[in-house]
Amino acid sequence: MCNIGKIKAALLHRLSALVVIPLQVLRFNIHTLIHSFNRKTCATCRVGTPIRRPLALPQAILLLLLATASFSHAKDLGVHGPLFEITEPSLLDTIHSRLKEMEAAGELDQMREEMQNTTRSYVERPRPVPGLGKAEEYATWDVDMSITLNEDLSDHKGQIFARAGTVVNPLAYSRFDKRIVLFDGDDPEQVSFALSRGNELDTLLVLVNGDPLGLMREHGRRFYFDQNAVLVDRFGVRNVPAVVSRADPVMRVEEVVVR
Numbered sequence: 397m398c399n400i401g402k403i404k405a406a407l408l409h410r411l412s413a414l415v416v417i418p419l420q421v422l423r424f425n426i427h428t429l430i431h432s433f434n435r436k437t438c439a440t441c442r443v444g445t446p447i448r449r450p451l452a453l454p455q456a457i458l459l460l461l462l463a464t465a466s467f468s469h470a471k472d473l474g475v476h477g478p479l480f481e482i483t484e485p486s487l488l489d490t491i492h493s494r495l496k497e498m499e500a501a502g503e504l505d506q507m508r509e510e511m512q513n514t515t516r517s518y519v520e521r522p523r524p525v526p527g528l529g530k531a532e533e534y535a536t537w538d539v540d541m542s543i544t545l546n547e548d549l550s551d552h553k554g555q556i557f558a559r560a561g562t563v564v565n566p567l568a569y570s571r572f573d574k575r576i577v578l579f580d581g582d583d584p585e586q587v588s589f590a591l592s593r594g595n596e597l598d599t600l601l602v603l604v605n606g607d608p609l610g611l612m613r614e615h616g617r618r619f620y621f622d623q624n625a626v627l628v629d630r631f632g633v634r635n636v637p638a639v640v641s642r643a644d645p646v647m648r649v650e651e652v653v654v655r
Contacts, residue, residue: 524605531635581606
């Protein structure tokens, strides 16, 4: 037997104790792998094809061991170390438990009542517009409502109908002609002045302070509130009562003294 035959027999004996694979498959793999890296031809098996860069025999054995590793079987190594159940309570369960405790103690009803009172008080008396005084002398000025376009405007078909830089005056396209009276609803004189300026059809009564719902029930008129000081800032109002009316092509603002 040649050296290759001896090596093959030794490998078969050693590997059979490590890997459980069909013996014929193992013989074929060893035989083919050794000869594929050996330049000499075995007289016994008459197999062997020289290659340009043959590997050493130890390298061939290493590759064989890697190739046969796929035939090995996985083992259950068992459980090592203690196992513990998850003891942390669920967040939803904690919230639900807390709500039950609050309901039993009456805290939920108290919280609900506080929220209702807060909402009701805000509706009945919204936050006053800050920084306003009572008019001590008559003043008037005009406010130009025109805007300058920063970009082209197009319709749903992509056709441009207004170019950037175009100056547009909304009053040229609006029919709004109602008078706007801004006043303090806690001042009876200003309330009387506002009511005397017109009716529902031609006048909007806008509070900057006070109770719009209470005044509505008392006078049978609609009262609005300038929330976030939108109108006061737009028209530059500093004192009340103030009357804003249309005076094409501008809006005219008047601060009126009431006694």
